[in-house]
Amino acid sequence: MDLIWEGLGQAFWLIIRGDPEMLRVLLLSLQVSGSATALSLVLGIPAGTFLALSHFPGRRVIVSLVNTGMGLPPVVVGLFVTIMLWRNGPLGLLHILYTPTAMVIAQCIIAAPIVTGLTVAAIQQLNPKLHLQILALGATRPQMVWLLLREARLPLLAAVMAGFGGVISEIGASMMVGGNIMRQTRVLTTATVMETSKGNFAMAIALSVILLVLVYLVNLSLTLIQQRKRPL
Amino acid sequence: MRGGIVEIWSRFAGRPACSTLGLVDRPADANLLAARHLVVRRAGRTILDVAELSIRCGEILAIIGPNGAGKSTLLKVLALLQRPEQGEIVFDGVKVSPRADLVSYRRRIAMVFQEPLLFDTTVFKNVASGLELRGVARREIKRRVAEWLERFGVAGLAKRAAHTLSGGEAQRVSLARAFVLQPDLLLLDEPFASLDQPTRFSLLADLEALLRETGTTTVFVTHDRTEALTIGDRIGVMIDGRILDLGEPERVFAAPASAEVASFVGVENILPGQVAASGDGLVLIDVAGQAMHAVASPPKGQAVLVCLRPEDITLTLPTDSPSPSSARNLFPAVITRLTPFGAQWRASLDCGFPIMTIVTKRSAQEMGLQPGSRVVASFKASAVHLIQRENGEK
Numbered sequence: 001m002d003l004i005w006e007g008l009g010q011a012f013w014l015i016i017r018g019d020p021e022m023l024r025v026l027l028l029s030l031q032v033s034g035s036a037t038a039l040s041l042v043l044g045i046p047a048g049t050f051l052a053l054s055h056f057p058g059r060r061v062i063v064s065l066v067n068t069g070m071g072l073p074p075v076v077v078g079l080f081v082t083i084m085l086w087r088n089g090p091l092g093l094l095h096i097l098y099t100p101t102a103m104v105i106a107q108c109i110i111a112a113p114i115v116t117g118l119t120v121a122a123i124q125q126l127n128p129k130l131h132l133q134i135l136a137l138g139a140t141r142p143q144m145v146w147l148l149l150r151e152a153r154l155p156l157l158a159a160v161m162a163g164f165g166g167v168i169s170e171i172g173a174s175m176m177v178g179g180n181i182m183r184q185t186r187v188l189t190t191a192t193v194m195e196t197s198k199g200n201f202a203m204a205i206a207l208s209v210i211l212l213v214l215v216y217l218v219n220l221s222l223t224l225i226q227q228r229k230r231p232l
Numbered sequence: 233m234r235g236g237i238v239e240i241w242s243r244f245a246g247r248p249a250c251s252t253l254g255l256v257d258r259p260a261d262a263n264l265l266a267a268r269h270l271v272v273r274r275a276g277r278t279i280l281d282v283a284e285l286s287i288r289c290g291e292i293l294a295i296i297g298p299n300g301a302g303k304s305t306l307l308k309v310l311a312l313l314q315r316p317e318q319g320e321i322v323f324d325g326v327k328v329s330p331r332a333d334l335v336s337y338r339r340r341i342a343m344v345f346q347e348p349l350l351f352d353t354t355v356f357k358n359v360a361s362g363l364e365l366r367g368v369a370r371r372e373i374k375r376r377v378a379e380w381l382e383r384f385g386v387a388g389l390a391k392r393a394a395h396t397l398s399g400g401e402a403q404r405v406s407l408a409r410a411f412v413l414q415p416d417l418l419l420l421d422e423p424f425a426s427l428d429q430p431t432r433f434s435l436l437a438d439l440e441a442l443l444r445e446t447g448t449t450t451v452f453v454t455h456d457r458t459e460a461l462t463i464g465d466r467i468g469v470m471i472d473g474r475i476l477d478l479g480e481p482e483r484v485f486a487a488p489a490s491a492e493v494a495s496f497v498g499v500e501n502i503l504p505g506q507v508a509a510s511g512d513g514l515v516l517i518d519v520a521g522q523a524m525h526a527v528a529s530p531p532k533g534q535a536v537l538v539c540l541r542p543e544d545i546t547l548t549l550p551t552d553s554p555s556p557s558s559a560r561n562l563f564p565a566v567i568t569r570l571t572p573f574g575a576q577w578r579a580s581l582d583c584g585f586p587i588m589t590i591v592t593k594r595s596a597q598e599m600g601l602q603p604g605s606r607v608v609a610s611f612k613a614s615a616v617h618l619i620q621r622e623n624g625e626k
Contacts (some may be wrong), residue, residue: 096271099560127347127349129345129347130349132308132313132345133343134347135313135338135344136311136313136338136341136342136343136419137342137361137362137409137413138335138339138365138366138413139335139363139365140335140365145363147351147361150351151351151352191566
């Protein structure tokens with residue numbers, strides 16, 4: 001028990017003092033996971049919208065694959081991206097393995113199916129007659145898609161939260177494609193693992209608390225937006 | 233030449249295609265839309281098969297029919313929200329080709345569905361949505377939305393979130409959202425079907441007044457005969473995807489084109505009349521110059537349609553002593569026709585106005601009824617059902 005209290009106490013001071021190494025790790029985590037989430041939205045929302053609104057043979061198979069991808073193990077993604085970016089791998093020429101860029105790519109692969117799958121669900125939960133009403137109001141096809149997305153904005157925010165939540169807390173992919181290099185690719189999760197294995201519990205607890213608070217703040221702000229102006 | 237220029241001008245100025253401002257000389261029954269051979273099939277079943285349908289400028293065409301008759305499909309096809317497998321639509325004199333610019337076609341039409349289908353935003357923004365899609369200037373939108381919210385009696389709700397409205401309020405907003413577009417053609421798909429009775433009546437009255445005032449050409453789909461009779465200039469009966477009868481309400485109800493239509497509309501006597509006196513919940517109606525009593529309370533001078541079910545009419549011979557029944561309405565009549573109707577006869581009578589009644593074959597025999605026989609038709613004042621019509625019509 002002492003270990004926990006002692007760790008918590010030291011963690012508290014580390015946070016209050018604003019330990020520079022800790023701040024750097026925090027900042028990089030935000031940058032990498034933020035970029036990966038943004039990229040996954042750019043890819044996932046149009047893809048999900050298309051899958052939700054179109055009819056073509058094999059559509060359901062693709063949707064089921066996307067849904068499976070929502071539970072993609074980060075370690076598997078890490079392995080796959082590592083192989084692709086390996087020196088003699090297909091994309092080895094890019095020389096981006098063990099850089100934040102590689103981490104963004106890997107995390108984007110994790111988040112994109114989550115965003116896509118939840119976008120499909122968000123649009124399909126709308127009243128199927130709504131798109132007829134929108135067209136009857138004189139909408140062009142892009143205008144209709146825009147209005148449908150606007151109608152689905154609350155579940156879409158849930159997709160954003162789930163995507164970000166998924167990548168900020170993953171470790172397998174970041175460790176494998178980033179390598180936990182100090183001041184370069186060290187993020188909150190990889191640093192926590194390292195500090196724990198070194199027996200440096202105070203720092204590990206401090207990093208964990210920051211991670212929890214971060215995830216909470218992001219979700220809190222999105223929830224506030226989501227619940228805004230919803231009088232009974 | 234002049235007509236042509238005015239027509240082009242009126243189109244660009246966003247005037248209704250059926251403008252009756254006196255600028256365009258149109259024959260009284262000019263068609264806004266003429267459809268031919270519209271066919272829709274789903275899974276090998278024909279859901280829509282309309283050989284011909286004309287919608288006249290400025291009219292309210294009510295389409296009635298049982299559930300699943302294809303009424304909604306017809307509206308979706310007319311709005312080209314659904315493509316027919318076959319068929320052609322001529323709108324405002326121009327053939328609409330399947331490859332046509334659907335968006336500009338749909339922008340001349342507005343449609344209201346059974347569900348209000350409002351957007352998850354304020355009432356004001358809902359009503360503004362169609363105008364925003366058309367890129368109408370902000371000030372213009374504000375003016376027009378405010379005007380139509382006012383006219384539908386929901387101006388006080390402008391800032392409310394749409395999902396907080398009651399069913400009737402939401403449907404008013406949905407109607408305002410369609411009217412604000414000043415469509416050439418308004419398609420209404422059972423807009424009151426999910427509302428309770430009092431809400432339905434008040435909304436129906438408001439809707440009819442606004443339709444008459446704006447002269448909007450309208451197709452009104454419903455399964456409710458009373459709604460159709462109240463609002464329709466002409467009534468079409470749709471069964472199994474086909475329009476089996478179409479014409480003036482009195483004609484369609486009094487003399488259905490076929491047995492199928494008759495069994496849906498119910499054989500009724502429908503007579504145009506006018507309230508001659510009113511008071512104490514009783515009215516005296518002038519029907520073709522004769523006085524008829526009814527239990528109702530519309531004001532004097534109100535134009536009405538008198539509905540009378542054949543089975544409520546009793547026939548007696550003029551020589552019989554007056555029956556002790558409480559029937560207030562007694563009309564001497566002549567039988568013009570007797571047609572078999574199952575175990576009964578359907579008797580067409582002339583009492584100064586035509587009505588139809590049913591007598592059992594047995595009593596017809598006892599009374600010695602045949603064409604030309606003189607009889608007395610009697611029915612209670614409470615058997616008379618009145619439907620109010622806009623004054624000045626017909």
